Amino acid sequence: MVRAPCCEKTGLKRGPWAQEEDDILIDYITKHGHGSWRSLPKHAGLLRCGKSCRLRWTNYLRPDIKRGPFTPEEEKLVIQLHAILGNRWAAIAAQLPGRTDNEIKNLWNTHLRKRLTSMGIDPQTHEPFYLEGSSKRLPASPSTRHMAQWESARLEAEARLSMESLSSWLLKSPNKVTNTDYFLRVWNSEVGESFRKGKPVCFSPASHATATSSTTTEMGTKLEHEPDSGFSCVTMKDDHITFSPGVTNPSSPGEMEDSSDTVLQLFFNFNGHNDMSFLED
DNA sequence: AAGAATGCCAACCGCCAGAGG
DNA sequence: TCCTCTGGCGGTTGGCATTCT
Numbered sequence: 001m002v003r004a005p006c007c008e009k010t011g012l013k014r015g016p017w018a019q020e021e022d023d024i025l026i027d028y029i030t031k032h033g034h035g036s037w038r039s040l041p042k043h044a045g046l047l048r049c050g051k052s053c054r055l056r057w058t059n060y061l062r063p064d065i066k067r068g069p070f071t072p073e074e075e076k077l078v079i080q081l082h083a084i085l086g087n088r089w090a091a092i093a094a095q096l097p098g099r100t101d102n103e104i105k106n107l108w109n110t111h112l113r114k115r116l117t118s119m120g121i122d123p124q125t126h127e128p129f130y131l132e133g134s135s136k137r138l139p140a141s142p143s144t145r146h147m148a149q150w151e152s153a154r155l156e157a158e159a160r161l162s163m164e165s166l167s168s169w170l171l172k173s174p175n176k177v178t179n180t181d182y183f184l185r186v187w188n189s190e191v192g193e194s195f196r197k198g199k200p201v202c203f204s205p206a207s208h209a210t211a212t213s214s215t216t217t218e219m220g221t222k223l224e225h226e227p228d229s230g231f232s233c234v235t236m237k238d239d240h241i242t243f244s245p246g247v248t249n250p251s252s253p254g255e256m257e258d259s260s261d262t263v264l265q266l267f268f269n270f271n272g273h274n275d276m277s278f279l280e281d
Numbered sequence: 282a283a284g285a286a287t288g289c290c291a292a293c294c295g296c297c298a299g300a301g302g
Numbered sequence: 303t304c305c306t307c308t309g310g311c312g313g314t315t316g317g318c319a320t321t322c323t
Binding site for chain 1: 288289290291292293294
Protein backbone atom coordinates (compact mmCIF):
# COMPACT_ATOMS: atom_id res chain seq x y z
CA MET A 1 0.00 0.00 0.00
CA VAL A 2 1.43 3.35 -0.99
CA ARG A 3 0.63 6.31 1.13
CA ALA A 4 -1.04 9.14 -0.74
CA PRO A 5 0.96 12.38 -0.79
CA CYS A 6 -0.13 15.01 1.68
CA CYS A 7 -1.15 17.30 -1.13
CA GLU A 8 -1.34 17.63 -4.85
CA LYS A 9 2.25 18.52 -5.68
CA THR A 10 1.78 19.96 -9.13
CA GLY A 11 1.41 23.69 -9.36
CA LEU A 12 2.20 24.26 -5.69
CA LYS A 13 4.94 26.63 -4.66
CA ARG A 14 7.85 25.45 -2.56
CA GLY A 15 10.82 27.08 -0.91
CA PRO A 16 11.04 30.32 1.04
CA TRP A 17 7.85 32.19 1.80
CA ALA A 18 7.28 35.65 0.32
CA GLN A 19 6.01 38.50 2.49
CA GLU A 20 2.66 38.57 0.68
CA GLU A 21 2.19 34.85 1.32
CA ASP A 22 2.88 35.43 5.01
CA ASP A 23 0.37 38.27 5.04
CA ILE A 24 -2.30 36.12 3.41
CA LEU A 25 -1.71 33.28 5.87
CA ILE A 26 -1.73 35.54 8.93
CA ASP A 27 -4.82 37.34 7.71
CA TYR A 28 -6.69 34.12 7.03
CA ILE A 29 -5.83 32.43 10.33
CA THR A 30 -6.56 35.60 12.28
CA LYS A 31 -10.02 35.77 10.75
CA HIS A 32 -10.97 32.11 10.48
CA GLY A 33 -8.53 30.05 12.52
CA HIS A 34 -6.55 27.39 10.74
CA GLY A 35 -9.27 24.73 10.78
CA SER A 36 -8.21 21.88 8.52
CA TRP A 37 -4.68 22.56 7.34
CA ARG A 38 -5.31 20.52 4.23
CA SER A 39 -8.08 22.78 3.02
CA LEU A 40 -6.61 26.02 4.35
CA PRO A 41 -4.46 26.97 1.33
CA LYS A 42 -7.39 26.55 -1.01
CA HIS A 43 -9.66 28.70 1.12
CA ALA A 44 -6.97 31.29 1.78
CA GLY A 45 -5.87 31.41 -1.85
CA LEU A 46 -2.34 30.17 -1.29
CA LEU A 47 -0.43 28.00 -3.74
CA ARG A 48 1.09 25.97 -0.94
CA CYS A 49 0.31 22.59 0.55
CA GLY A 50 -1.37 22.48 3.95
CA LYS A 51 1.66 21.00 5.58
CA SER A 52 3.82 23.88 4.39
CA CYS A 53 1.27 26.37 5.74
CA ARG A 54 1.15 24.63 9.11
CA LEU A 55 4.94 24.61 9.37
CA ARG A 56 5.22 28.25 8.39
CA TRP A 57 2.62 29.21 10.97
CA THR A 58 3.86 27.10 13.86
CA ASN A 59 7.55 27.80 13.31
CA TYR A 60 7.52 31.41 12.24
CA LEU A 61 4.28 33.36 12.06
CA ARG A 62 2.52 32.44 15.29
CA PRO A 63 2.09 35.63 17.34
CA ASP A 64 3.44 34.08 20.53
CA ILE A 65 6.79 33.17 19.01
CA LYS A 66 9.79 34.76 20.64
CA ARG A 67 12.33 35.78 18.01
CA GLY A 68 15.95 36.60 18.60
CA PRO A 69 18.92 34.84 20.14
CA PHE A 70 18.60 32.43 23.02
CA THR A 71 19.54 33.77 26.43
CA PRO A 72 22.19 31.94 28.49
CA GLU A 73 19.38 30.81 30.81
CA GLU A 74 17.45 29.34 27.90
CA GLU A 75 20.55 27.57 26.60
CA LYS A 76 21.21 26.14 30.04
CA LEU A 77 17.65 24.91 30.26
CA VAL A 78 17.89 23.28 26.83
CA ILE A 79 21.03 21.43 27.93
CA GLN A 80 19.39 20.28 31.15
CA LEU A 81 16.24 19.16 29.41
CA HIS A 82 18.20 17.42 26.67
CA ALA A 83 20.07 15.46 29.33
CA ILE A 84 16.71 14.23 30.59
CA LEU A 85 14.61 13.99 27.45
CA GLY A 86 17.15 13.42 24.68
CA ASN A 87 16.29 14.56 21.16
CA ARG A 88 12.65 15.13 21.99
CA TRP A 89 12.61 18.66 20.72
CA ALA A 90 8.88 19.18 21.04
CA ALA A 91 8.97 18.16 24.69
CA ILE A 92 11.89 20.49 25.30
CA ALA A 93 10.18 23.32 23.43
CA ALA A 94 7.11 22.88 25.62
CA GLN A 95 9.23 24.03 28.55
CA LEU A 96 10.50 27.15 26.78
CA PRO A 97 7.62 29.52 26.08
CA GLY A 98 7.82 31.17 22.68
CA ARG A 99 10.44 28.81 21.32
CA THR A 100 9.71 26.20 18.66
CA ASP A 101 11.01 22.67 18.42
CA ASN A 102 12.68 23.56 15.12
CA GLU A 103 14.47 26.50 16.69
CA ILE A 104 15.70 24.40 19.61
CA LYS A 105 16.78 21.62 17.30
CA ASN A 106 18.78 24.13 15.25
CA LEU A 107 20.27 25.64 18.39
CA TRP A 108 21.35 22.22 19.55
CA ASN A 109 22.77 21.09 16.22
CA THR A 110 24.63 24.30 15.46
CA HIS A 111 25.79 25.50 18.89
CA LEU A 112 25.17 23.42 21.96
CA ARG A 113 26.28 20.06 20.63
CA LYS A 114 29.58 21.53 19.48
CA ARG A 115 30.03 23.39 22.71
CA LEU A 116 29.58 20.25 24.79
CA THR A 117 31.85 18.27 22.49
CA SER A 118 34.57 20.91 22.76
CA MET A 119 34.31 20.64 26.53
CA GLY A 120 34.77 16.89 26.41
CA ILE A 121 31.12 16.11 27.09
CA ASP A 122 29.35 13.55 24.98
CA PRO A 123 26.32 15.49 23.71
CA GLN A 124 24.19 12.36 23.62
CA THR A 125 24.91 10.95 27.06
CA HIS A 126 25.96 14.23 28.70
CA GLU A 127 28.87 12.43 30.25
CA PRO A 128 32.57 13.03 29.65
CA PHE A 129 33.74 11.13 26.60
CA TYR A 130 36.73 8.86 26.71
CA LEU A 131 39.60 7.61 24.62
CA GLU A 132 38.84 4.32 22.94
CA GLY A 133 40.73 1.28 24.13
CA SER A 134 41.74 2.70 27.48
CA SER A 135 40.89 0.43 30.39
CA LYS A 136 40.49 3.42 32.68
CA ARG A 137 38.76 5.35 29.92
CA LEU A 138 40.22 8.76 30.55
CA PRO A 139 39.13 11.82 28.65
CA ALA A 140 41.29 12.84 25.73
CA SER A 141 43.72 15.41 27.19
CA PRO A 142 44.50 16.98 30.59
CA SER A 143 42.90 20.29 29.69
CA THR A 144 39.88 18.56 28.22
CA ARG A 145 39.71 16.34 31.28
CA HIS A 146 39.74 19.37 33.51
CA MET A 147 36.96 21.04 31.58
CA ALA A 148 35.04 17.80 31.44
CA GLN A 149 35.29 17.32 35.19
CA TRP A 150 34.21 20.88 35.78
CA GLU A 151 31.28 20.56 33.40
CA SER A 152 30.38 17.20 34.85
CA ALA A 153 30.29 18.66 38.36
CA ARG A 154 28.22 21.56 37.13
CA LEU A 155 25.74 19.26 35.41
CA GLU A 156 25.54 17.15 38.53
CA ALA A 157 24.70 20.20 40.60
CA GLU A 158 22.13 21.25 38.06
CA ALA A 159 20.64 17.79 38.10
CA ARG A 160 20.22 18.07 41.86
CA LEU A 161 18.45 21.36 41.42
CA SER A 162 16.29 19.81 38.76
CA MET A 163 15.32 17.06 41.16
CA GLU A 164 14.05 19.60 43.62
CA SER A 165 11.71 21.07 41.10
CA LEU A 166 10.72 17.72 39.60
CA SER A 167 7.37 17.33 41.26
CA SER A 168 6.33 20.92 40.70
CA TRP A 169 7.29 20.52 37.06
CA LEU A 170 5.17 17.40 36.86
CA LEU A 171 2.20 19.05 38.46
CA LYS A 172 2.59 22.15 36.33
CA SER A 173 2.55 20.24 33.06
CA PRO A 174 -0.26 17.74 33.50
CA ASN A 175 -0.97 17.19 29.83
CA LYS A 176 2.58 16.86 28.66
CA VAL A 177 3.81 14.22 31.05
CA THR A 178 3.40 10.63 29.94
CA ASN A 179 4.22 7.50 31.83
CA THR A 180 7.32 7.08 29.73
CA ASP A 181 8.40 10.68 30.34
CA TYR A 182 8.02 10.18 34.03
CA PHE A 183 9.85 6.89 34.22
CA LEU A 184 12.65 8.14 32.04
CA ARG A 185 13.04 11.10 34.35
CA VAL A 186 13.19 8.84 37.36
CA TRP A 187 15.43 6.37 35.61
CA ASN A 188 17.90 9.10 34.66
CA SER A 189 17.80 10.67 38.09
CA GLU A 190 19.69 9.88 41.27
CA VAL A 191 16.94 7.43 42.10
CA GLY A 192 17.53 5.47 38.92
CA GLU A 193 21.27 5.58 39.41
CA SER A 194 21.03 4.22 42.95
CA PHE A 195 18.64 1.59 41.77
CA ARG A 196 20.95 0.48 38.98
CA LYS A 197 23.69 0.12 41.53
CA GLY A 198 21.43 -2.10 43.60
CA LYS A 199 21.15 0.33 46.47
CA PRO A 200 17.97 1.10 48.34
CA VAL A 201 16.72 4.46 47.25
CA CYS A 202 14.63 7.10 48.83
CA PHE A 203 13.05 9.66 46.59
CA SER A 204 11.27 12.60 48.03
CA PRO A 205 11.47 15.75 45.93
CA ALA A 206 9.49 18.35 47.81
CA SER A 207 8.12 15.51 49.94
CA HIS A 208 5.67 14.52 47.25
CA ALA A 209 6.79 10.99 46.61
CA THR A 210 8.98 8.31 48.06
CA ALA A 211 10.53 5.24 46.59
CA THR A 212 12.19 2.15 47.90
CA SER A 213 13.71 -0.85 46.25
CA SER A 214 12.15 -4.17 47.05
CA THR A 215 11.61 -7.62 45.69
CA THR A 216 8.41 -8.86 44.21
CA THR A 217 7.22 -11.56 41.90
CA GLU A 218 3.79 -10.20 41.23
CA MET A 219 3.90 -7.77 38.38
CA GLY A 220 0.27 -6.72 37.95
CA THR A 221 -0.63 -4.97 34.73
CA LYS A 222 2.21 -4.47 32.30
CA LEU A 223 2.14 -0.99 30.89
CA GLU A 224 5.37 -0.40 29.08
CA HIS A 225 8.23 -2.19 27.43
CA GLU A 226 11.17 0.12 27.01
CA PRO A 227 14.32 -1.86 26.23
CA ASP A 228 16.36 1.23 25.37
CA SER A 229 15.52 3.06 28.52
CA GLY A 230 16.78 0.28 30.72
CA PHE A 231 13.64 -0.98 32.34
CA SER A 232 11.61 -3.77 30.94
CA CYS A 233 8.44 -3.86 32.99
CA VAL A 234 6.26 -1.21 34.48
CA THR A 235 3.25 -1.84 36.63
CA MET A 236 0.88 0.59 38.17
CA LYS A 237 -1.32 0.01 41.18
CA ASP A 238 -3.47 2.29 43.25
CA ASP A 239 -0.80 4.09 45.17
CA HIS A 240 2.49 3.01 43.68
CA ILE A 241 4.34 2.26 40.50
CA THR A 242 6.81 -0.52 39.97
CA PHE A 243 9.42 -0.93 37.31
CA SER A 244 11.91 -3.66 36.77
CA PRO A 245 15.28 -3.19 35.10
CA GLY A 246 15.38 -6.75 33.83
CA VAL A 247 18.70 -7.36 32.13
CA THR A 248 18.79 -4.42 29.76
CA ASN A 249 21.06 -1.42 29.89
CA PRO A 250 22.85 -1.92 33.18
CA SER A 251 25.15 0.89 34.23
CA SER A 252 28.08 -1.50 34.07
CA PRO A 253 28.37 -4.90 32.39
CA GLY A 254 26.90 -7.69 34.42
CA GLU A 255 25.75 -5.41 37.14
CA MET A 256 22.05 -6.09 36.91
CA GLU A 257 22.08 -9.49 35.30
CA ASP A 258 20.60 -11.25 38.29
CA SER A 259 18.19 -8.54 39.13
CA SER A 260 15.13 -9.50 37.16
CA ASP A 261 13.32 -10.07 40.42
CA THR A 262 14.36 -6.69 41.77
CA VAL A 263 12.04 -3.85 41.16
CA LEU A 264 11.84 -0.22 41.97
CA GLN A 265 8.60 0.86 43.49
CA LEU A 266 7.52 4.45 43.71
CA PHE A 267 5.03 5.02 46.46
CA PHE A 268 3.10 8.17 45.94
CA ASN A 269 1.78 10.10 48.82
CA PHE A 270 1.14 13.40 47.20
CA ASN A 271 0.34 15.79 49.94
CA GLY A 272 -2.93 17.25 48.82
CA HIS A 273 -2.27 15.99 45.29
CA ASN A 274 -3.76 12.52 45.32
CA ASP A 275 -5.02 12.78 41.79
CA MET A 276 -2.54 10.85 39.68
CA SER A 277 -4.37 11.29 36.42
CA PHE A 278 -1.49 13.42 35.15
CA LEU A 279 0.52 10.24 34.88
CA GLU A 280 -1.86 8.87 32.33
CA ASP A 281 -1.64 9.58 28.64
C1' DA B 282 39.85 39.80 -4.76
C1' DA B 283 37.98 35.48 -5.44
C1' DG B 284 36.99 30.83 -4.76
C1' DA B 285 36.39 27.33 -1.12
C1' DA B 286 34.84 26.02 3.20
C1' DT B 287 31.90 26.46 6.91
C1' DG B 288 27.91 28.13 9.58
C1' DC B 289 23.27 28.86 10.02
C1' DC B 290 18.40 28.14 9.80
C1' DA B 291 13.98 27.89 7.25
C1' DA B 292 11.80 24.47 4.96
C1' DC B 293 11.09 19.89 3.50
C1' DC B 294 10.66 14.76 3.97
C1' DG B 295 9.16 10.58 5.75
C1' DC B 296 7.39 8.20 9.52
C1' DC B 297 4.15 7.54 13.19
C1' DA B 298 0.02 7.64 16.14
C1' DG B 299 -4.63 8.87 16.95
C1' DA B 300 -9.21 9.76 15.26
C1' DG B 301 -12.94 8.57 12.75
C1' DG B 302 -15.56 6.20 9.18
C1' DT C 303 -10.97 -4.72 12.59
C1' DC C 304 -9.22 -2.36 8.89
C1' DC C 305 -8.30 1.64 6.25
C1' DT C 306 -7.67 6.49 5.38
C1' DC C 307 -6.87 11.05 6.80
C1' DT C 308 -4.62 14.36 9.51
C1' DG C 309 -1.42 16.57 12.47
C1' DG C 310 2.83 16.16 14.96
C1' DC C 311 7.49 14.86 15.30
C1' DG C 312 12.54 14.26 14.45
C1' DG C 313 15.99 14.02 10.88
C1' DT C 314 17.80 16.07 6.88
C1' DT C 315 18.58 19.30 3.16
C1' DG C 316 19.24 23.52 0.36
C1' DG C 317 20.63 27.88 -0.13
C1' DC C 318 22.18 32.19 1.60
C1' DA C 319 25.66 34.51 4.58
C1' DT C 320 29.97 34.67 6.56
C1' DT C 321 34.68 33.38 7.24
C1' DC C 322 38.85 31.45 5.70
C1' DT C 323 42.70 30.66 2.57
